[in-house]
Amino acid sequence: MGQVCLISGPPGCGKTTWALQKLQEHSGPCAYLRLEGEKEAGLEQGEDSGIDLAWLKDQVPRLEEPTADNTEDLKQANNSLTLIEVQRFHPPSQEGLKGFGEDVRSKLKALQLQPDQLLHFGRDHELPAKDTLEFSKLEAWHTSLLGCVWDPNSLSSFWFELVNGAYGDVYRAKGLMNLPDGRAFFCNWMVSQQSSQFLPLDITAPPQGRPDRTSELVVQGKALNPKGIQATINDCLLTDDVLAMQQQQPTSQG
Amino acid sequence: MNHAVISCLHANLAAVEAVLNDIDSQGIKTITCLGDLVGYGPQPNEVVELMRQREIPTCQGCWDEDIIDGLNACECSYPSQLAERRGHRAHHWTAAQLTEENKAFLAELPMTLRRDKLLFVHGSPNSQHEYLLPDMNAYSALERVETAGAETLFCGHTHQPYVRELRQGSIRVKVQQRDQDIPTEHELELPMRRIVNAGSVGEPRHGSSKATYVIHDDSTGEVTIREVDYDVVKTCEAIVDAGLPVVFAWRLSHGFEYAERAEDASHVCER
Numbered sequence: 001m002g003q004v005c006l007i008s009g010p011p012g013c014g015k016t017t018w019a020l021q022k023l024q025e026h027s028g029p030c031a032y033l034r035l036e037g038e039k040e041a042g043l044e045q046g047e048d049s050g051i052d053l054a055w056l057k058d059q060v061p062r063l064e065e066p067t068a069d070n071t072e073d074l075k076q077a078n079n080s081l082t083l084i085e086v087q088r089f090h091p092p093s094q095e096g097l098k099g100f101g102e103d104v105r106s107k108l109k110a111l112q113l114q115p116d117q118l119l120h121f122g123r124d125h126e127l128p129a130k131d132t133l134e135f136s137k138l139e140a141w142h143t144s145l146l147g148c149v150w151d152p153n154s155l156s157s158f159w160f161e162l163v164n165g166a167y168g169d170v171y172r173a174k175g176l177m178n179l180p181d182g183r184a185f186f187c188n189w190m191v192s193q194q195s196s197q198f199l200p201l202d203i204t205a206p207p208q209g210r211p212d213r214t215s216e217l218v219v220q221g222k223a224l225n226p227k228g229i230q231a232t233i234n235d236c237l238l239t240d241d242v243l244a245m246q247q248q249q250p251t252s253q254g
Numbered sequence: 255m256n257h258a259v260i261s262c263l264h265a266n267l268a269a270v271e272a273v274l275n276d277i278d279s280q281g282i283k284t285i286t287c288l289g290d291l292v293g294y295g296p297q298p299n300e301v302v303e304l305m306r307q308r309e310i311p312t313c314q315g316c317w318d319e320d321i322i323d324g325l326n327a328c329e330c331s332y333p334s335q336l337a338e339r340r341g342h343r344a345h346h347w348t349a350a351q352l353t354e355e356n357k358a359f360l361a362e363l364p365m366t367l368r369r370d371k372l373l374f375v376h377g378s379p380n381s382q383h384e385y386l387l388p389d390m391n392a393y394s395a396l397e398r399v400e401t402a403g404a405e406t407l408f409c410g411h412t413h414q415p416y417v418r419e420l421r422q423g424s425i426r427v428k429v430q431q432r433d434q435d436i437p438t439e440h441e442l443e444l445p446m447r448r449i450v451n452a453g454s455v456g457e458p459r460h461g462s463s464k465a466t467y468v469i470h471d472d473s474t475g476e477v478t479i480r481e482v483d484y485d486v487v488k489t490c491e492a493i494v495d496a497g498l499p500v501v502f503a504w505r506l507s508h509g510f511e512y513a514e515r516a517e518d519a520s521h522v523c524e525r
Contacts, residue, residue, distance in 0.1 A: 153334035166504045228500065235339045242335075 002029070002080030004113055008037070008088040008100075009121025011138070011220050012172040012190035014128055016052045019083045023060045028079030031064040031071075032056050033113070037088040038101030044140035044220070051176050052085065054214035055186045058201045071112050084108070084115060089138075091123040138171065141226045143233070145215035149178045149243050154236035155187075161232065163189045163196060168224040175217035180238060180246040182207035184215070207247045256280070259374065259452045260467040261288035261410025262315065263305075265295030265348065266456030266506075269465040270304060272484035273455045282469065286367060288410040288452055289315025289376040291360065294502050295456050296492035298348050302356040313374055314363035316382040316411065321349055322361040340499050347498055366402075372470075373404035377411040386449055388416040396420045399447040406448045406470075415453030415466045415479045421446045450477050463509040 005022075009015050023030050034052050057063050064070060066082055074080045092099020096118065097108065108114070121127050155177055162173055171191040178184050182204040189196040205211040219229065238246065258277045263270050277285060287310050292298040305312055332338035352360075365382065367374040378384035379402035386398060386409050395418065399407045423444035430437040453466030460466060464481040471477075490503035 151335040154336035157334055157336050160510075161501060161504070164508070164510070166501055232336065232501070235336045236334075238335070 002074050002077050004082045004115045005117045006084040006115040007119050008086040010089045013121040015085045020056055020059055026081045029077050031066045031074055031082040033066050034085045035104050035107055037086050040089055044138055049216040050214045051216050058203050066111050091120045138220055139224050140220045141224050142218040147210040149180050149238045150236055151238055152179050158232050158236050167229045168221050170219055170221040172220040176215050178211050178215050180243055255472045256282050256469050257284035258282050258469050259286050259408050260455050261452040262290040262413055262454035263301050264290055264456030265292045265298040265301050266489050267297040267300045268489050269456045269484045270301055272482050273465050273467050276482045285310045286374050287312035289313050290317045292321055292348050293317030294344050296496040298352050299356055311367055312363055313367050313376055314365055315376040318360040319382050371405035373402050374408045385412050388418055396423045408450050410452050413454035413459035416451045417477045418449045458509045463507055
């Protein structure tokens, strides 16, 4: 029988990083599911909008999404691994799935997924705990960047400003950003870490026009200034004309 | 005799007043300004008028040039689209605020000032837009000072103060003459040259929000980099009140060590 593991923890504690490591180590079939955790007073869940799944699928191309059609096959496969990630600010107060909200339980039931193991960051020693922070108040903001392409140096300046407090006290920021040369980067920052990660995706899009792959930004923190963030993003994104000009350059030189 | 060199005032009146007070309190009578009186900050007229009132010899900075000649002077010196768009907003705001009299004053500023073997420029002797960074190739740095006929070159523009001594410079030339089989070699030893960057009064970017300038002793050659506290909050509030990009206030309040400079720092606009 395949293994099904549910991991939970607060924003930025390393759930996706841990999941990537486990999936890369695993040689058999594997699947990944991210579920929204239940709302807690004063603590907003960060809208993931597929960032983690897109990043993991890029790094582990054989990764599947559990669906009603494939969960039985995954369950029957002896060497399969299904990881379920749930953002949750505090450890569950009850054992097993009872410790999770109705929303999580009903989605798992619909997919016929029954975790063999439930682990929470900061509580269970099987998981790293160094970046597990206690949150009492947290705002969340996200924006879709589908089809958007960044001026690379502007992205660098924007990210510096974002994580250094120009738009409020940002505790957590992650995004998938497209560049004009067809590359995309997973940008990842947590207040407990000294520096940001800028990890290139393995799959590049042809540098022709606007890419149609997942591109999102999620920000969590306090006293956030969404208008300011959005205004700066608008100044960083390339217009059709500039994008066409930049994408033409390598072709004409080559 | 001590003289003071200030640069990159950037329409920050509180910082300029604090620095001038610091200079006055030391009894220093000679002050030279390396330009960029305007740009980014909220009090362009006040700062220009203070320089005019004090009759401080000033050379033209890149912002002073652009505000007169228009943005075509050097759009290509922006490091990113974001910096360019923000720069344009600050440019248009400043151009709208400045009186015709103050614009005329900026237009007439010289590109360089010279006192004996001391040369004063905003960016480099080549251009107000060129950055002489502290880690610039030593040969290029020496070339900038030597070809300008200076012993000490005072510059600004990077917003990061430093003193760089260029020692043991030499130029080796190999001459092949028609009537000789073996070329002859000539080596010219160059005396020590110095580049002194005065930092920035109005928009420090050296890891601190304190205004910086330098004091130079003519007789001993000693250079002192001064850091001066001023009311940063007052200027930040004025930036927000003026409707300039709020991020200018945030940047000013931190003094981050990243300058909005072109990727090729030694780029010289040929427009």
